[in-house]
Amino acid sequence: MSSFQKVAEASSKFPKPDAAFTYGTAGVRTLGSLLESTVFRVGLLAALRSKKHGGACIGVMITASHNKEEDNGVKIVEPMGEMLDQSWESYCTDLANAPTDANVTQILETIVSKENIDLSLPATVAYARDTRPSGPALQAALESGLAALEAKPLNFGIVTTPQLHYFVRCINSKNTDNPYGEPTEDGYYKKLAAAFNKLIEGRAKTDPIHIDAANGVGAPQVLKLSSFIGSDSLDIVVHNDTINVENKLNVECGADYVKSNQRSPSGVNVQPKQRFCSFDGDADRILFYYVSESTGKFNLLDGDKIATLAALYIKEQITDAGLKDLRVGVIQTAYANGSSTEYIQKKLQLPVVFTKTGVKHLHHEAEKWDIGVYFEANGHGTILFNSKARDAFNSAQPDTPAQDDALSRLRALRDLTNETVGDAMSDMLIVEVILRTKGWSLEQWNQCYTDKANRLLKVIVKDRTIFKTTNAEQTLTSPDGLQSTIDNLVAKYPGSRSFVRPSGTEDAVRVYAEANSTQDCDELAYKVAGQVFDQAGGRGTRPPEFL
Ligand SMILES: CC(=O)N[C@H]1[C@@H](OP(=O)(O)O)O[C@H](CO)[C@@H](O)[C@@H]1O
Numbered sequence: 001m002s003s004f005q006k007v008a009e010a011s012s013k014f015p016k017p018d019a020a021f022t023y024g025t026a027g028v029r030t031l032g033s034l035l036e037s038t039v040f041r042v043g044l045l046a047a048l049r050s051k052k053h054g055g056a057c058i059g060v061m062i063t064a065s066h067n068k069e070e071d072n073g074v075k076i077v078e079p080m081g082e083m084l085d086q087s088w089e090s091y092c093t094d095l096a097n098a099p100t101d102a103n104v105t106q107i108l109e110t111i112v113s114k115e116n117i118d119l120s121l122p123a124t125v126a127y128a129r130d131t132r133p134s135g136p137a138l139q140a141a142l143e144s145g146l147a148a149l150e151a152k153p154l155n156f157g158i159v160t161t162p163q164l165h166y167f168v169r170c171i172n173s174k175n176t177d178n179p180y181g182e183p184t185e186d187g188y189y190k191k192l193a194a195a196f197n198k199l200i201e202g203r204a205k206t207d208p209i210h211i212d213a214a215n216g217v218g219a220p221q222v223l224k225l226s227s228f229i230g231s232d233s234l235d236i237v238v239h240n241d242t243i244n245v246e247n248k249l250n251v252e253c254g255a256d257y258v259k260s261n262q263r264s265p266s267g268v269n270v271q272p273k274q275r276f277c278s279f280d281g282d283a284d285r286i287l288f289y290y291v292s293e294s295t296g297k298f299n300l301l302d303g304d305k306i307a308t309l310a311a312l313y314i315k316e317q318i319t320d321a322g323l324k325d326l327r328v329g330v331i332q333t334a335y336a337n338g339s340s341t342e343y344i345q346k347k348l349q350l351p352v353v354f355t356k357t358g359v360k361h362l363h364h365e366a367e368k369w370d371i372g373v374y375f376e377a378n379g380h381g382t383i384l385f386n387s388k389a390r391d392a393f394n395s396a397q398p399d400t401p402a403q404d405d406a407l408s409r410l411r412a413l414r415d416l417t418n419e420t421v422g423d424a425m426s427d428m429l430i431v432e433v434i435l436r437t438k439g440w441s442l443e444q445w446n447q448c449y450t451d452k453a454n455r456l457l458k459v460i461v462k463d464r465t466i467f468k469t470t471n472a473e474q475t476l477t478s479p480d481g482l483q484s485t486i487d488n489l490v491a492k493y494p495g496s497r498s499f500v501r502p503s504g505t506e507d508a509v510r511v512y513a514e515a516n517s518t519q520d521c522d523e524l525a526y527k528v529a530g531q532v533f534d535q536a537g538g539r540g541t542r543p544p545e546f547l
């Protein structure tokens with residue numbers, strides 16, 4: 001009899017629907033109503049992953065981030081808070097697609113033997129969910145999966161994705177010489193609030209920060225954070241904070257909406273001089289914006305602007321602390337605005353490395369630096385400090401009081417940063433600290449460099465798997481001939497850039513273009529999109545705006 005008899009019995013309560021699942025850029029994501037069997041099976045896999053790590057706590061987050069409310073998703077978090085190791089993603093895909101309970105147990109057996117897993121080891125899995133209506137049923141499915149393999153369940157309730165990542169790291173680092181913090185919500189707020197209050201000491205208080213919380217989990221959480229920080233230090237005003245009402249989550253609001261539409265969300269009325277930011281539905285992305293006093297124009301400060309601001313501040317602090325030999329690198333993807341790359345390389349004199357799209361790629365590259373700053377243009381990012389940087393902050397001998405102060409600021413900056421993953425609440429406070437330190441408004445921050453005009457389009461094709469790329473996804477190697485068509489178009493617009501890649505999260509091909517003027521940029525983007533549609537099997541009617 002299979003050693004997974006109990007699993008087979010439990011699995012029969014969660015039959016696989018007629019759907020295909022993939023563990024993609026951000027875990028498995030689809031309609032919440034289709035996900036119970038997948039989440040049950042993710043519970044099984046998380047238990048095995050915990051055993052594989054000798055019983056370390058593994059995380060499972062149930063969320064679909066900025067997707068529509070009916071969607072949901074699930075992803076696994078590694079012991080130090082990183083995304084699931086890529087080598088295990090296909091196990092998850094295989095399990096999710098197994099047609100029968102017998103297939104599920106067979107796949108588990110294969111994983112156990114391939115990975116040499118000692119089933120007698122204990123397993124612990126920490127989990128949480130966002131505010132979606134399908135969340136409770138999926139949580140119950142997850143708990144059944146954990147029970148079937150007798151994994152210890154640690155339920156963190158409704159929290160943001162980065163909070164769950166933080167808890168997992170805290171649990172696993174508790175008895176090491178590099179503990180990360182207290183694995184509780186209050187522990188998280190206390191750590192961030194103490195670091196923030198230290199970093200703003202002696203700085204003038206700013207006008208309130210207005211937050212569009214996307215009607216998601218960020219709304220209640222940032223209010224709790226605010227109570228720990230105290231209104232003497234920072235005034236926070238939360239908008240789009242309706243979390244238990246249908247059809248509100250991410251609807252015409254949130255970071256993804258603001259970035260895609262380049263306009264303020266509904267539900268807020270941005271006045272000149274007001275400082276605004278938007279979280280996404282699970283509060284791992286953040287973007288800032290304001291309206292110009294003179295022109296009334298909407299101005300967006302995206303992930304690239306946050307990365308440059310953070311890199312600028314870090315460079316100044318390590319110089320002031322006398323730690324010039326620390327290697328600081330900035331990690332971007334091909335979607336980073338060309339002006340930001342130029343600013344980092346020429347003005348800040350820091351190296352930039354490009355990776356494929358998806359936070360896990362940026363995160364791994366950032367780990368190679370003493371201090372690695374990574375952000376996707378869409379507002380997801382953080383800063384990583386390696387052991388050399390941490391040791392320097394803790395034990396460098398300052399020659400002057402100014403060096404001593406800079407060292408203590410760097411220690412506090414590290415405490416203010418959620419190094420596990422991009423975190424809207426932590427990133428918001430980092431930006432606030434830097435703006436206060438420099439005495440900058442959002443407008444002054446925005447003047448560091450001027451974004452090139454840019455446009456992101458989607459083309460629906462019959463088969464996006466025919467699109468293959470190289471050069472950090474900026475050059476197509478297939479379909480044949482399409483790249484040279486793109487190169488010829490780009491050559492017609494001075495200072496422009498355009499590339500095409502298949503999405504890892506949607507059934508579409510993405511076209512990105514940037515140029516010196518909006519007119520050039522749009523012309524280029526719609527021409528490239530037209531060529532993709534014509535040459536590479538566009539599906540349905542050719543969109544009329546394609547050129
Ligand atoms: C252009 C773009 O914004 N792409 C997004 C999107 O990936 P695609 O592979 O492009 O669908 O979703 C990812 C997960 O949220 C995010 O990491 C990434 O930045």
Ligand SMILES: [Mg+2]
Nearest residue numbers: 065280282284
């Ligand atoms: Mg998100």
